[in-house]
Amino acid sequence: MRLVIASTNPHKIAEITAIISKLLPADCELRGLERGATEPEETGSTFAQNALIKARYYAQLTGHIALSDDSGLCVDALGGAPGILSSRYAPTDQERIGRLLVDLEVAGADAPTSRTARFVCVAALAWPDGRSVTAEGILEGSIAKAPCGNDGFGYDPVFFLPDRGLTVAQLNPSDKNAISHRSLALQRIAVFVRN
Numbered sequence: 001m002r003l004v005i006a007s008t009n010p011h012k013i014a015e016i017t018a019i020i021s022k023l024l025p026a027d028c029e030l031r032g033l034e035r036g037a038t039e040p041e042e043t044g045s046t047f048a049q050n051a052l053i054k055a056r057y058y059a060q061l062t063g064h065i066a067l068s069d070d071s072g073l074c075v076d077a078l079g080g081a082p083g084i085l086s087s088r089y090a091p092t093d094q095e096r097i098g099r100l101l102v103d104l105e106v107a108g109a110d111a112p113t114s115r116t117a118r119f120v121c122v123a124a125l126a127w128p129d130g131r132s133v134t135a136e137g138i139l140e141g142s143i144a145k146a147p148c149g150n151d152g153f154g155y156d157p158v159f160f161l162p163d164r165g166l167t168v169a170q171l172n173p174s175d176k177n178a179i180s181h182r183s184l185a186l187q188r189i190a191v192f193v194r195n
Helices: 010-023 047-062 083-088 093-106 173-179 181-194
Strands: 002-005 029-032 065-075 116-126 132-143 159-161
Touching (some): 010 173, 010 181, 047 132, 065 083, 065 181, 093 132, 173 181
Parallel strands (some): 002 029, 002 065
Antiparallel strands (some): 065 116
């Protein structure tokens, strides 16, 4: 059985593969998309809608079961922003983090209690015959005042985990993959692949 990981982002493909490969049958081949592959327009207004758009598109395109996810950062002081626009908040990871920190400063969110946030991930599976399912994972935390840590990608350097006293970028990859929003969603979606 082949499972297509519906992403051209090498960081995301590696992270999904590391998490889900341990949860699937041994005969399940995981395959990411090549850079430059055509991508559907994400026109949904929720993480679930966008995850399903991608999974359904690639299931039809490849003729294989497709796994996608849509994820982002939701910051309470910003009314849930950047939300589904997390990857489009600015052109690069560094610029996205910079904009986020400026937006929090403008919003007057100085105290740690006013900087609460969550990473949200919805994973979607779609079959070529049109069936589909979704599963959600959430990781609670807050936004640090400055980036810290060298691992991870995206907003990981400013996503602070109060119970660990570290940002996600300070975790080693296996520790991150054990607790992340993506890991929780993928653990739930893997049940449908096994069945």
